[in-house]
Amino acid sequence: MMKLFLKLGSILLCSLVANTAFAYGSTSSSAHCDRPLFTAFQPAPNKYTQSFNEFSIIASANTTPSSVVVHVSVGENKFEFTAKDLTIVPLKNGHLEIKGKMNRPVENGFARISVTAHSKPGCERTDGVLIRIY
Numbered sequence: 001m002m003k004l005f006l007k008l009g010s011i012l013l014c015s016l017v018a019n020t021a022f023a024y025g026s027t028s029s030s031a032h033c034d035r036p037l038f039t040a041f042q043p044a045p046n047k048y049t050q051s052f053n054e055f056s057i058i059a060s061a062n063t064t065p066s067s068v069v070v071h072v073s074v075g076e077n078k079f080e081f082t083a084k085d086l087t088i089v090p091l092k093n094g095h096l097e098i099k100g101k102m103n104r105p106v107e108n109g110f111a112r113i114s115v116t117a118h119s120k121p122g123c124e125r126t127d128g129v130l131i132r133i134y
Contacts, residue, residue: 035125036063036117045129052133053105055113061094062119070100071128073112108133 040058043049052074059068065088070081079102087099098115114128 033123034062034119035123036060036119037125038115038117038127041113041129043131046132048132048134050134051105051107052111052131053102055100057098057113057115058091059096059098059115059117060119061096063096063117064119065096067124068096068098068115068117070098071112071114071116072100072102073114074106075109106133 037060038057039060040056042054042056043052055070055072057070066083068083068086068088070086072079072081081100085100089097089099091097111131111133112128113131114126116124116126118124
């Protein structure tokens with residue numbers, strides 16, 4: 001009978017410890033990270049365009065405007081646009097419209113547009129699209 005009580009006691013103790021461990025890991029609300037979202041890339045991704053010299057992106061309302069950086073890669077040429085180089089306009093719904101312009105139009109090949117920004121320090125997202133130019 002004593003062995004039965006010891007087994008039941010140890011099972012009960014193990015289940016309490018296991019539940020506490022899972023609960024401890026799931027209650028960390030301070031580590032929540034609501035990363036920015038990027039949508040409505042223009043030119044549209046994976047579609048052919050005749051020339052490429054301007055782009056625009058819509059960023060979610062939680063995006064910090066000064067953190068926005070856009071990289072454009074065309075073959076071996078790489079261009080970086082910081083928030084100071086871009087036109088960033090707040091929209092009525094709280095989102096941000098991000099616009100940029102290349103120095104010269106690209107007439108053929110592929111271009112990769114990549115945007116990075118954060119909502120708060122340490123909470124960033126990078127997204128991008130591939131543009132086909134013919």
